[in-house]
Amino acid sequence: MPEVFRTQRFVEFSDTDMAGIAHFSAFFRYMESAEHALLRSLGLSVFQSHGDDLAISFPRVNAECDYASPVRCEDVLDIEVAITRLGGKSITYRFEMTCGGVEVATGAMTSVCCRIEPGKPPVAVPLPDEIAEKLRPFVAG
Numbered sequence: 413m414p415e416v417f418r419t420q421r422f423v424e425f426s427d428t429d430m431a432g433i434a435h436f437s438a439f440f441r442y443m444e445s446a447e448h449a450l451l452r453s454l455g456l457s458v459f460q461s462h463g464d465d466l467a468i469s470f471p472r473v474n475a476e477c478d479y480a481s482p483v484r485c486e487d488v489l490d491i492e493v494a495i496t497r498l499g500g501k502s503i504t505y506r507f508e509m510t511c512g513g514v515e516v517a518t519g520a521m522t523s524v525c526c527r528i529e530p531g532k533p534p535v536a537v538p539l540p541d542e543i544a545e546k547l548r549p550f551v552a553g
């Protein structure tokens with residue numbers, strides 16, 4: 413059985429719109445912070461410095477979300493994170509967000525492992541083995 417990472421997220425007042433419900437864009441921040449929490453739980457980071465002039469980081473190349481039911485300020489979201497594809501250079505995550513057992517939203521995001529050097533655009537590089545091995549248990553069949 414693949415592992416699923418679980419985390420929670422409080423719906424802040426600043427996440428909501430004039431209708432009093434969480435704005436669609438807030439869910440992209442929820443997904444992003446859940447991804448970061450998964451990496452931290454594995455002793456990894458979304459930004460790993462290697463001296464002053466080189467870093468490995470994970471720009472996103474795709475993000476999407478389907479919305480099933482609204483949430484409001486002070487609701488608590490339960491977020492499950494799984495990996496649907498661990499590629500040579502990229503990681504695709506799936507996020508299932510519920511509130512009190514009710515389906516709220518389902519999303520996906522693809523992050524690409526990149527070399528970041530000052531003044532240069534990111535360059536996609538193979539995922540380091542150390543990172544791939546830590547993420548492999550979360551790959552859903």
Ligand SMILES: CC(C)(COP(=O)(O)OP(=O)(O)OC[C@H]1O[C@@H](n2cnc3c(N)ncnc32)[C@H](O)[C@@H]1OP(=O)(O)O)[C@@H](O)C(=O)NCCC(=O)NCCSC(=O)c1cc(O)c2ccccc2c1O
Pocket residue numbers: 444458459469470471472473474498499500501502503522524526533534535536
């Ligand atoms: C990221 C790029 C430099 C990649 O360049 P390119 O696409 O030319 O590279 P490859 O062809 O080698 O492909 C690499 C890899 O990506 C997969 N891929 C590419 N496009 C897609 C796509 N649309 N959907 C799914 N997958 C895609 C491809 O299959 C390869 O994977 P394999 O596993 O199969 O090898 C270049 O695309 C680029 O610069 N894009 C722009 C990136 C960008 O500006 N994104 C928006 C802002 S980034 C962001 O918001 C962000 C959020 C965070 O939370 C961060 C956290 C920490 C650090 C950084 C963050 C961050 O930047």
